[in-house]
Amino acid sequence: MAxxxxxxxxxxxxxxxxxxxxxSAVQDRSIRFRLLHxxxxxxxxxxxxxxxxxxxxxxxxxxxxxxTDDGELVLLDDDELASVxxxxxxxxxxxxxxxxxxxxxxxxxxxYFLGPDEDDGAYAALxxxxxxxxxxxxxxxxxxNTEYVGALRLxxxxxxxxxxxxxxxxxxxxALDAPGGRTLDRREVDMATQLVAALEDxxxxxxxxxxxxxxxxxxIEAKAEGKVVRFPAPPKKKAAASLGDMLERSxxxxxxxxxxx
Amino acid sequence: MPETDEREADIGPRSFWSxxxxxxxxxxxxxxxxxxxSSRVSLRMVSPEGTPLERRYFCAREERELDWGEIVRGYxxxxxxxxxxxxxxxxxxxxDRTRDIDLRRFVPANDIDPMHFERAYFLTPGGNSTKAYRLxxxxxxxxxxxxxxxxxxxxxEYLIAILAENGILRxxxxxxxxEVRTPDDVGLPEPARASATAVxxxxxxIRSLTRDALDESQLEDAASARLIDxxxxxxxxxxxxxxxxxxxxAPPADGVLDLMAVLKRSLEGRTDTDDAPAGRSTPRKSAAKxxATKxxAAKxxAAKxxAAKxxAAKx
Numbered sequence: 001m002a003x004x005x006x007x008x009x010x011x012x013x014x015x016x017x018x019x020x021x022x023x024s025a026v027q028d029r030s031i032r033f034r035l036l037h038x039x040x041x042x043x044x045x046x047x048x049x050x051x052x053x054x055x056x057x058x059x060x061x062x063x064x065x066x067x068t069d070d071g072e073l074v075l076l077d078d079d080e081l082a083s084v085x086x087x088x089x090x091x092x093x094x095x096x097x098x099x100x101x102x103x104x105x106x107x108x109x110x111x112y113f114l115g116p117d118e119d120d121g122a123y124a125a126l127x128x129x130x131x132x133x134x135x136x137x138x139x140x141x142x143x144x145n146t147e148y149v150g151a152l153r154l155x156x157x158x159x160x161x162x163x164x165x166x167x168x169x170x171x172x173x174x175a176l177d178a179p180g181g182r183t184l185d186r187r188e189v190d191m192a193t194q195l196v197a198a199l200e201d202x203x204x205x206x207x208x209x210x211x212x213x214x215x216x217x218x219x220i221e222a223k224a225e226g227k228v229v230r231f232p233a234p235p236k237k238k239a240a241a242s243l244g245d246m247l248e249r250s251x252x253x254x255x256x257x258x259x260x261x
Numbered sequence: 262m263p264e265t266d267e268r269e270a271d272i273g274p275r276s277f278w279s280x281x282x283x284x285x286x287x288x289x290x291x292x293x294x295x296x297x298x299s300s301r302v303s304l305r306m307v308s309p310e311g312t313p314l315e316r317r318y319f320c321a322r323e324e325r326e327l328d329w330g331e332i333v334r335g336y337x338x339x340x341x342x343x344x345x346x347x348x349x350x351x352x353x354x355x356x357d358r359t360r361d362i363d364l365r366r367f368v369p370a371n372d373i374d375p376m377h378f379e380r381a382y383f384l385t386p387g388g389n390s391t392k393a394y395r396l397x398x399x400x401x402x403x404x405x406x407x408x409x410x411x412x413x414x415x416x417x418e419y420l421i422a423i424l425a426e427n428g429i430l431r432x433x434x435x436x437x438x439x440e441v442r443t444p445d446d447v448g449l450p451e452p453a454r455a456s457a458t459a460v461x462x463x464x465x466x467i468r469s470l471t472r473d474a475l476d477e478s479q480l481e482d483a484a485s486a487r488l489i490d491x492x493x494x495x496x497x498x499x500x501x502x503x504x505x506x507x508x509x510x511a512p513p514a515d516g517v518l519d520l521m522a523v524l525k526r527s528l529e530g531r532t533d534t535d536d537a538p539a540g541r542s543t544p545r546k547s548a549a550k551x552x553a554t555k556x557x558a559a560k561x562x563a564a565k566x567x568a569a570k571x572x573a574a575k576x
Contacts, residue, residue: 002448014466033334037320048314064304066492075501084487097471124452125459167480178428179391192400203368206438212418231353250285
């Protein structure tokens with residue numbers, strides 16, 4: 001089943017103009033709960049109240065205010081809020097291109113697939129050009145009244161627009177000092193390296209399932225059918241030992257498991 | 262009761278989870294801190310007179326406000342029909358995994374598809390000894406490996422990659438395989454054949470716009486800046502300003518520094534005692550410890566809830 005495009009725009013830079021459609025590349029699988037009144041099972045409704053009077057303030061009467069550093073609120077009306085909204089536009093303006101390594105994944109926020117919008121040739125040419133130049137673009141656009149900055153990159157043969165976090169929102173590890181302590185023991189470093197190697201495998205994310213989600217759904221089903229719910233037993237604890245002993249035993253156990261598997 | 266839909270919102274610069282990384286039989290106590298900080302401006306919802314409003318829950322049938330204690334969580338089976346699920350039940354579904362990140366798989370760090378990265382958290386040493394922490398960080402960094410694991414936090418299972426950089430461990434939540442679509446899922450056509458002339462033309466345009474580094478000024482949040490300007494201008498003129506002594510100020514523009522200070526403190530503030538046991542502690546001791554952690558966690562959740570209730574509206 002093909003997904004529906006969420007937005008249409010045009011990638012522009014220099015004399016390049018490529019019409020595209022945007023599709024969300026992620027789908028949320030979280031289990032959604034509703035809040036209920038326990039007594040009658042009625043879904044609760046949320047309302048805004050004025051705590052000084054206890055009165056309900058209807059949605060249409062709710063105002064927005066900006067809290068200042070001095071403990072004041074500046075009221076902003078709808079016209080004022082509208083005045084700071086970005087101008088609507090269909091342009092996805094690429095401002096510059098960089099080596100893909102220049103944007104670490106910590107900047108990445110949300111991925112969107114791009115599909116061609118009636119000009120398959122232009123789309124294919126842009127994808128080819130990005131592949132040949134080995135770069136990704138930094139693009140800005142306005143979608144549903146919000147300004148976005150994103151990385152225009154390749155995902156296999158297709159184009160992806162990855163929204164980026166804002167300046168100052170990423171704390172790089174290089175800005176922090178690692179915890180200190182005595183020099184690590186050579187023997188322990190060797191054993192830890194062996195343990196990592198013994199636990200190394202190819203990456204296949206599809207092997208990892210959200211098992212907790214499955215269990216929650218099973219619980220819901222069991223309760224719906226009036227069955228007795230079984231819960232897993234809590235884990236057993238193991239005795240303490242020194243770091244060296246623990247590493248040695250771990251390496252031994254992992255290797256044994258590997259052999260018998 | 263955690264509010265499932267707002268769980269990721271409003272995470273301040275404090276440790277909001279402490280637990281253990283298990284690596285073979287070695288246990289490494291860690292605390293989790295956000296590695297991202299939201300810089301967006303949060304507007305408050307107020308009455309027409311400027312009184313900050315509070316969100317309350319009402320029962321539509323009885324037409325009255327409800328206490329938190331009268332509210333339960335329900336899963337909608339079909340329209341209007343719910344199964345009630347308690348916190349206690351959810352907790353019992355994952356007894357072994359709420360406090361443990363079990364590292365059983367290591368992969369080349371560069372093999373992780375960037376489409377899967379969601380959020381980053383720094384892990385700081387949680388116990389008195391930093392040795393096992395430093396050992397794991399050094400080993401992973403040297404070998405360019407990332408650990409992959411799942412763990413449960415606040416009623417949700419997370420798939421994470423543990424990465425080491427600059428001697429510091431970081432946990433990055435990953436989207437599960439079924440949460441990321443493929444071009445096939447979306448229904449994207451196989452790309453057409455591109456004309457060589459068109460490719461050449463685009464390459465030329467790319468070349469003239471290629472730079473050595475990311476221009477971070479492009480990442481400035483212009484919309485928030487305009488909003489702040491507008492509000493400051495009105496504040497200076499004393500227009501539509503009301504006193505609100507109980508209201509928290511918007512996070513300062515340099516809010517990241519705040520988080521940095523907390524992170525630096527928690528990375529520095531440990532004395533390394535090499536003789537501390539690295540394995541899991543004895544059952545009795547551990548049980549006592551667990552209760553303490555749980556209580557602290559409950560407190561934190563409660564505090565977070567209050568914070569979450571403070572209306573943060575973004576227009």
